[in-house]
Amino acid sequence: MLSSLSNGDPLFTFCSPEYRNYNPNSQFEADLKNVLDDLSSNITRNISPPGFYNTSRDSQDQSVYGQALCRGDVNSTVCQKCVEDASQDIFRNCNSTDAMIWYEYCQVRYSFQMFFSMMVYTGKLPTHNVQEKKVSDQIRFSEVLVYLMNELSNETAFNSSKHMFATGRIIFTTKETIYGLLQCTRDISPEFCKNCLDSALGELNACCSFRQGGIVVSRNCxxxxxxxxxxxxxxxxxxxxxxSKGHKLKIWKVVVATCTSILVLTIIIGSCTVYLSRRKETERDDRSEHALLQELARPVAVTITREGNLVTSEELPFFDLTAIRAATGDFADSNKLGQGGFGTVYKGELPNGKEVAVKRLSRKSWQGLEEFKNEVILIAKLQHRNLVRLVGWGIEGEEKLLLYEFMPNRSLDFFIFDSERRSQLNWEAYHNIISGIAKGLLYLHEDSRHKIIHRDLKPSNVLLDHDMAAKISDFGMARIFCENQNTANTKRVVGTYGYMAPEYAMGGVFSVKSDVFGFGVILLEIISGKKNSGFYLTEHAQTLLSYAWRLWIEGKELEFVDPLLIESNPTQEIILRCILIGLQCVQEDPEDRPTMPNVISLLQGSESISLSEPKQPAFAVGRVVPSHQSTTDPTLNGLTVSAILPR
Structure with a gap:
């Protein structure tokens, strides 16, 4: 076998930094050693054809899953020796609970979570690539290479006799031949294999189509x-x-055929213009939905560069539909936690005993697709104690599912708008919740890798863990700002009536101050125990904000406070200070609102920031409805889109 690579050295080793390290001499280490020994012993046995093997070990509190794959053209002796070397190498050099190693002839992976039959693309580029010399005719070389690899990818994925492994060659010049090899793990479907290969070939073309050789390795291909x-x-x-030279199909024939096709296509397009224009709206939505589903069917996690470009990064765990159905009791009604405009949330339990909340997005909701893409691609890497963590996702057909850490005490609105439950918490608990929301927003606005605007902050999107700590959730509407960007404008206004800042609701302009406005509304709702939305139905005022401001300027601010809070707090000064902070946050002019660092300083009683008298807040922020409707009926969870109607 001819190869310039060293058979004794790994191509790439990945010790996942996303998961904790295991302790030496722990049960996990013992189980891992058994799993790796099992892979080495059984990789060439009991399987037809040999060269692929899954195994696992289950202990009381932890499981270890392992998988090995040998290249489809090596014999049993080479395969077993490679897996044995790789297993020893990864055990010696990684102590993460999730790791993978690639050699030229095999790959070995282990994890604390079950990954069998799951396709997650995580392309890695071995350093071997940069050692390859460049080709002379780069444009034509790239064309021929792409043709070869695309043909082989179809063979790999859909020719069952190939066992998801294919090789081939193509003549480039009289003296040069391109040799290609593609392989997938045999536990994934042909469709997932093709998706994985397409992603890998895209990276291969980008990194190496101008070189004399190239490799991209991933978990499944x-x-x-x-x-x-x-x-x-x-x-x-x-x-x-x-x-290629000598082919029966001459270039001039191709040119004639192409021109003829273009002419015919132009005639067809012209004759169908009227018909297509009538269906433009529907077809655009259908195409967009199809394209988005195709994109998400290739689970590539991305991040955003300073220039706003998407680049690949580490993955978010992918769960197949079967596993999610088992976790939720096939979406049993007894496990239903709640329902909103984008879908239903169910309680679930993973095989390792971990409880999760599974959001099953509406099958026909385009908003749901946008939200799904946004959370999976943009928000998955956020880590903060006051943000709900997205722990996984799944997509199959029309099913779109998001898995979050489970919050046993549900959402903030469950407590503050119910008199009986509200009495279960004292002022100290509510003050901690207010501070937690503020700290979560501060992380989004200033401390995360990118400035993130939530755009849909409301009590139902603030969840409470077992210690009643606040965690901001639902980032489907969130947007990332580039460096030095302060505001953005959109024609597609989305959000919840009563919590949207006036400049956003009426003009589509949003910024960090839009989230500050929503925070101010929540703060005033916590203190009063009353909802801002629908407040106009009371005899007090048009909105909760106007009611709070009127009592403030009349010196009757204590009438705004829920009596239960006053009873549980011996010093009224802190509550009055929070009312003032809330009024400052809901000012009509965004420039008059404080930033989240200032809010946190004010909540902590800092003397370095002065408390100025608030101006009259924004009373009416309009009502947002779908553009194809003439009514103002809200959706189930208040999430609506499109045109602004006058009051």
Missing amino acids: NVRFELYQFYNDTSNSLLTYPF
């Missing part, structure tokens, strides 16, 4: 090409590039 035969050629598969 690997791709490689060279200008020499680096594999055992069992099939002698030779492909012919359609436009």
